[in-house]
Amino acid sequence: MSNSHTIGIDLGGTDIKFGVVSPQGKILFKGVLSAQVDLGRDAILANLNRAVERSLAFARKKNITITGIGVGSPGSVNLRTGRIEGSCPNLPQMLGVNLKKRLSPRFDYPVFVDNDANVMALAESRFGAAKGFKNVLCLTLGTGIGGGMILDGELFHGSNFAGAEFGHMTINHKGRRCNCGGIGCLEMYASAPAMVKETKRLLQRNRRSVIHKLIQGDLDRLTTKVIFQAEKKKDSLASDVINQACAYLGAGIASAVNLINPQVVVIGGGVSQGGLGFIRRIEEQVKKRAFPSATKKLRVVKAKLGNDAGFIGAAILCSSAVG
């Protein structure tokens, strides 16, 4: 079966990324479709089908044998049934959908479904920044803060597929109320929206920040990308916000490190592209806070597979065959 290729689909809040992947993690074909989430559940499912069809068309043309379809989806996914069971705030219209059931009848291949951050962790541990490591904490910094864990060489799911919700670790027991119902969750402090919100607050008291110019006075243009740009221009307000985010992330990661003692922490997602030693600064915070015995050999590194991690990880699901 070593030349049997698989299709990986990464369902996101905006796009569907997909591709045909070899058992060695080589991308033979890839594509992107709008998920058209505004059009509702059926439109999303139609687009998922379209992504599979495009991949199959490529495989037929190139005479490549496909042996399975893997999907990474937001939310906690029941591996056995393929149903999206919960924790799906960014794509609520998919809650309760059984992706395995909805995709399998149309295609003559086994379908495997798992959480999007989990499949990213799988991809990074098999072919990316955590290659060769058996205990890996992988997190994605973006609109939310997602997590996936490889423990003792296996993707970890917890007792009812709700594990690795890294963004919802408590960093302040009396802190901000989170959308999940919790209190002081990391996501409320260090996600992209949290960084943007804090920057807006500080901008009101600081007329000299270069950010005003970068966004041409329009606060709606403010993104984490702009904040990192401003730091490159030695803007101290931007530096403060980023350093603060590193401290928050350091506290959350240290907490997880003391619990699961990984060899490597992989940081991916849009915000991780910030540059200027963003990852190194997070690492410093982690090493300052976590148990020395747990950080002695620990590495904090940037994800390697970028936007491809999701569909590569989804494609691998078929061969790591949990479902």
Next chain:
Amino acid sequence: MSNSHTIGIDLGGTDIKFGVVSPQGKILFKGVLSAQVDLGRDAILANLNRAVERSLAFARKKNITITGIGVGSPGSVNLRTGRIEGSCPNLPQMLGVNLKKRLSPRFDYPVFVDNDANVMALAESRFGAAKGFKNVLCLTLGTGIGGGMILDGELFHGSNFAGAEFGHMTINHKGRRCNCGGIGCLEMYASAPAMVKETKRLLQRNRRSVIHKLIQGDLDRLTTKVIFQAEKKKDSLASDVINQACAYLGAGIASAVNLINPQVVVIGGGVSQGGLGFIRRIEEQVKKRAFPSATKKLRVVKAKLGNDAGFIGAAILCSSAVG
């Protein structure tokens, strides 16, 4: 080998508890010795030997076949070598000691060593409050807050035996400086000394609390036991301290639950004996804070094996044979 019994030793900061345990978890013999920690490392080792000898004497008398010796010790323990490698603040004189090497030559049995909270988790999951569960978070509330985890049916150690340091999860990223070097660790808020300290602080401003009478005005007599006694007498100061501790513990446990999604959280150690719905109040806090998908089926329960959990778990080490 089903009738092969093993010896379990639980090395604590005060006592050495030990016993002969059947493969079914039945205690055939048990004893306690002072660890004599003040006399230093050699005295502790001599007492460990004494505990083994007493157990062997019992086995000989009863014609019981012993097949191994297990030891639960504070600190992070290298399972392969048997050396105590770190995180050993309550028994620092044992840091660097190789228990396997020091015990094996004297006795003709294989010796297995693991962390004390880990072996407690093992015992509770095999024969106690978490029997039959595959994903278990076990914590001990006492001078420190220890942790052990069973993940996917196996005792979890992390990449260099430093995992499950539950007491050192962050609950306040800008909080109290911890002995471990970290900031805002749960142990600084909800351990027995933290509860006693907070009570002393509040007593200075409250002359009416029944605690003054219970300790006969001598603050050195204040223990968590007294605080729980006072709550039984409807003392509101005591209630405040205990409710606060439940909230701290709830935040820490919720954080861990969102990460490892266990089926059951087992709470043991001296403070867990508090009564008056202490465990139930912690559970309420956890369910209020953690992800609904992670708490839907979660149970928070009191440990069942009490003071025997340590040596029972140590005895099982021989049969779950990691080393």
